Amino acid sequence: xxxxxxxxxxxxxxxxxxxxxxxxxxxxxxxxxxxxxxxxxxxxxxxxxxxxxxxxxxxxxxxxxxxxxxxxxxxxxxxxxxxxxxxxxxxxxxxxxxxxxxxxxxxxxxxxxxxxxxxxxxxxxxxxxxxxxxxxxxxxxxxxx
Numbered sequence: 001x002x003x004x005x006x007x008x009x010x011x012x013x014x015x016x017x018x019x020x021x022x023x024x025x026x027x028x029x030x031x032x033x034x035x036x037x038x039x040x041x042x043x044x045x046x047x048x049x050x051x052x053x054x055x056x057x058x059x060x061x062x063x064x065x066x067x068x069x070x071x072x073x074x075x076x077x078x079x080x081x082x083x084x085x086x087x088x089x090x091x092x093x094x095x096x097x098x099x100x101x102x103x104x105x106x107x108x109x110x111x112x113x114x115x116x117x118x119x120x121x122x123x124x125x126x127x128x129x130x131x132x133x134x135x136x137x138x139x140x141x142x143x144x145x
Contacts, residue, residue: 022050032124035115042130072110
């Protein structure tokens, strides 16, 4: 027996948002870890490291995995910044992101996976970041997490 949602369609036929994670990492000098996106949308633009949560994976593990895949950094601790659910935050569709402040074990970078480049950026405040990543970084700084 399938469940009926408020629109009268079967829950098996309903669209659902995709779940993603984003990571905010600052080095001891206050520089922000950013990647340059390899692929659209926002190809070539600065963004936070992150990506999709895999089935059966916790969001904390997804954040650590995506950070390692895109930058080579190993997460030592993750703490929640917030949940970002604006249906228009990603031009590919409705993507809900859970953002984490991440402490790392070392600061030796290597770009990989979907990142064309990865670097700690000193003047990040002047940059136009992809998606809603500016809001995420501002929230991370405001919360002091």
